[in-house]
Amino acid sequence: MVVEVDRVEPTEKVIHVSVPKEATAEKTILLRVYRHNPNVQGDEPRMVTYRVPFTKGLTVLDALLWVKENVDNGLAFRYSCRMGICGSCGMLINGKPMLGCETQIAELGTDEIEVAPLTNYPVIRDVATDFTDFFSHHNRVKPYLIRKENGEGKPIEKELLQTEEQKLDYYQFTMCIMCGLCDAACPIVAMDREFLGPQALAQAYRFAVDSRDQGWPARKEVVDSPHGCFRCELAGSCSAVCPKGVDPGMGAQLMKREVLFRKTSGT
Amino acid sequence: MRESTLQLINYIMILALLVTLALHLAMQAFLGVTGYAQALSYDTALARYREPLSVSLLTILLIAATYHGLFGLRNILLEFRTGPRWDTFVTSATLGLAVVMLGWGLWTIVAAFGGF
Numbered sequence: 001m002v003v004e005v006d007r008v009e010p011t012e013k014v015i016h017v018s019v020p021k022e023a024t025a026e027k028t029i030l031l032r033v034y035r036h037n038p039n040v041q042g043d044e045p046r047m048v049t050y051r052v053p054f055t056k057g058l059t060v061l062d063a064l065l066w067v068k069e070n071v072d073n074g075l076a077f078r079y080s081c082r083m084g085i086c087g088s089c090g091m092l093i094n095g096k097p098m099l100g101c102e103t104q105i106a107e108l109g110t111d112e113i114e115v116a117p118l119t120n121y122p123v124i125r126d127v128a129t130d131f132t133d134f135f136s137h138h139n140r141v142k143p144y145l146i147r148k149e150n151g152e153g154k155p156i157e158k159e160l161l162q163t164e165e166q167k168l169d170y171y172q173f174t175m176c177i178m179c180g181l182c183d184a185a186c187p188i189v190a191m192d193r194e195f196l197g198p199q200a201l202a203q204a205y206r207f208a209v210d211s212r213d214q215g216w217p218a219r220k221e222v223v224d225s226p227h228g229c230f231r232c233e234l235a236g237s238c239s240a241v242c243p244k245g246v247d248p249g250m251g252a253q254l255m256k257r258e259v260l261f262r263k264t265s266g267t
Numbered sequence: 268m269r270e271s272t273l274q275l276i277n278y279i280m281i282l283a284l285l286v287t288l289a290l291h292l293a294m295q296a297f298l299g300v301t302g303y304a305q306a307l308s309y310d311t312a313l314a315r316y317r318e319p320l321s322v323s324l325l326t327i328l329l330i331a332a333t334y335h336g337l338f339g340l341r342n343i344l345l346e347f348r349t350g351p352r353w354d355t356f357v358t359s360a361t362l363g364l365a366v367v368m369l370g371w372g373l374w375t376i377v378a379a380f381g382g383f
Contacts, residue, residue: 191346226345226354230270259271 010045034116061100077127087179092116097181118184141204146215160212173206182238194227198238202251287328316379
């Protein structure tokens with residue numbers, strides 16, 4: 001159960017954990033990790049520092065796994081594929097939303113790495129955050145093809161042909177891995193919990209301009225609402241942090257244009 | 268009313284604001300006046316309220332500025348809190364404020380134009 005919505009700032013108290021004897025690497029890094037379990041009464045947020053042996057190619061996720069395997073198996077964080085595909089290991093690394101598995105420590109240019117849970121998400125425990133609202137917003141924009149003849153949610157039985165140009169209209173938005181970094185970086189999501197967010201808006205656009213889709217009337221109800229696409233103020237931070245090179249900020253702007261175009265043209 | 272409709276009206280109001288504000292400033296500064304002091308004199312100001320073209324310009328400027336300003340205020344307020352009750356309150360409050368501002372402004376223009 002998640003009990004914390006507004007993030008509690010961690011205390012300045014730092015606990016140093018010594019390196020186990022097995023660690024024999026010449027160079028080490030300091031990994032400062034946010035620790036907090038909102039479900040345990042009296043468990044205050046704190047930053048715990050671990051000294052982790054550095055090896056070539058070490059990622060932040062590798063470092064966290066090393067800590068979990070060798071120092072503290074109670075450390076909680078989410079991960080799965082370890083290769084930037086599943087989008088599970090989103091976290092704040094030195095204050096910026098990044099994927100732990102795709103961030104090499106050598107690239108950060110420092111020996112002190114700070115890892116914290118993503119902003120704009122409630123903390124479940126330590127670095128693991130709750131994505132319930134994120135997936136709820138994603139589902140609200142109906143991120144799937146809707147065909148009139150079949151009805152929403154039913155499988156499409158016939159082949160739907162599409163030209164290369166039609167595919168390019170939405171192609172980049174299919175690269176989204178739903179890691180949620182864009183929503184973590186978005187200042188409007190931070191202010192407005194009902195705002196759909198850059199990820200959901202980009203996905204709404206992806207299906208709205210798909211030549212095979214016929215679900216605009218239903219999707220329009222969601223994106224053309226007080227907390228829909230027109231709430232986006234184009235801060236652009238969503239696009240800056242996307243690990244897959246998707247431009248959700250542009251997706252939100254294109255969504256606005258699409259809504260206005262369809263409104264004025266009556267389509 | 269849908270957000271897209273409000274946004275579309277806002278875009279139109281921005282265009283109206285750009286045109287009318289430029290004309291308004293031009294009229295105040297160098298059209299038909301010989302200097303700054305004359306532009307601000309009571310008779311010049313009153314005369315401006317008696318010309319149909321100037322009155323139309325001021326009316327459009329008032330409507331466009333009021334809509335654009337209050338639409339922006341509504342957007343800011345909607346981000347502060349969430350919930351359908353807050354949304355309704357903010358929209359109603361800005362609408363009420365618009366009625367007061369437009370009523371007051373238009374009354375001033377009409378009263379001066381009619382010589383009341």
